[in-house]
Amino acid sequence: GAGVSQSPSNKVTEKGKDVELRCDPISGHTALYWYRQSLGQGLEFLIYFQGNSAPDKSGLPSDRFSAERTGGSVSTLTIQRTQQEDSAVYLCASSLVASGDGPFFGPGTRLTVL
Amino acid sequence: AQSVTQPDIHITVSEGASLELRCNYSYGATPYLFWYVQSPGQGLQLLLKYFSGDTLVQGIKGFEAEFKRSQSSFNLRKPSVHWSDAAEYFCAVGALEYGNKLVFGAGTILRVKS
Numbered sequence: 343g344a345g346v347s348q349s350p351s352n353k354v355t356e357k358g359k360d361v362e363l364r365c366d367p368i369s370g371h372t373a374l375y376w377y378r379q380s381l382g383q384g385l386e387f388l389i390y391f392q393g394n395s396a397p398d399k400s401g402l403p404s405d406r407f408s409a410e411r412t413g414g415s416v417s418t419l420t421i422q423r424t425q426q427e428d429s430a431v432y433l434c435a436s437s438l439v440a441s442g443d444g445p446f447f448g449p450g451t452r453l454t455v456l
Numbered sequence: 457a458q459s460v461t462q463p464d465i466h467i468t469v470s471e472g473a474s475l476e477l478r479c480n481y482s483y484g485a486t487p488y489l490f491w492y493v494q495s496p497g498q499g500l501q502l503l504l505k506y507f508s509g510d511t512l513v514q515g516i517k518g519f520e521a522e523f524k525r526s527q528s529s530f531n532l533r534k535p536s537v538h539w540s541d542a543a544e545y546f547c548a549v550g551a552l553e554y555g556n557k558l559v560f561g562a563g564t565i566l567r568v569k570s
Binding site: 444 | 488490492498499500501502505507546548556557558559560561562563
């Protein structure tokens with residue numbers, strides 16, 4: 343079946359602009375995660391959605407970062423007033439916690455802030 | 457605090473030789489354990505995972521891993537490495553008590569020489 347998809351695959355933006363990154367999880371997966379991967383920082387947890395529960399936002403690095411998940415499916419990660427240190431690969435993953443299926447990761451969005 | 461240690465940053469093995477990648481964790485809860493593989497420019501692919509039960513788990517591509525609670529380890533093994541196994545390997549730990557978010561190790565880069 344279809345895996346996790348992310349768009350765009352690459353995004354180049356100018357410092358100070360806002361960006362939106364999209365994640366389409368595997369159909370039926372109730373849990374959705376956002377991670378960031380950058381040189382020197384490894385894989386950093388950003389935010390976790392599970393069903394209708396309040397999201398775990400403990401990994402968001404600043405209030406410029408936000409995420410939402412509409413209808414328990416698609417998620418959007420928004421970065422406002424981008425900074426050069428936001429340049430990284432943003433990875434989304436989904437899982438079905440009840441069955442232990444996953445987490446499975448998408449291909450990522452490479453964000454470059456000039 | 458939860459942490460995952462992959463002691464080896466780089467490992468080089470000859471094609472056809474056996475492989476063991478080390479992973480140690482520090483976790484204040486019953487852990488779920490994962491190994492992922494990442495090829496250059498690609499997302500993370502789930503190789504195998506341990507939730508409960510048999511401590512020796514089989515994964516895709518001929519990989520296996522053994523959970524040793526007494527040693528807080530979850531080492532990845534393969535009896536005969538193929539050139540296509542060259543990639544970066546990540547160990548990760550999660551737990552229901554911590555909302556299922558995964559904590560990743562820093563990764564081990566595997567080089568295969570012919």
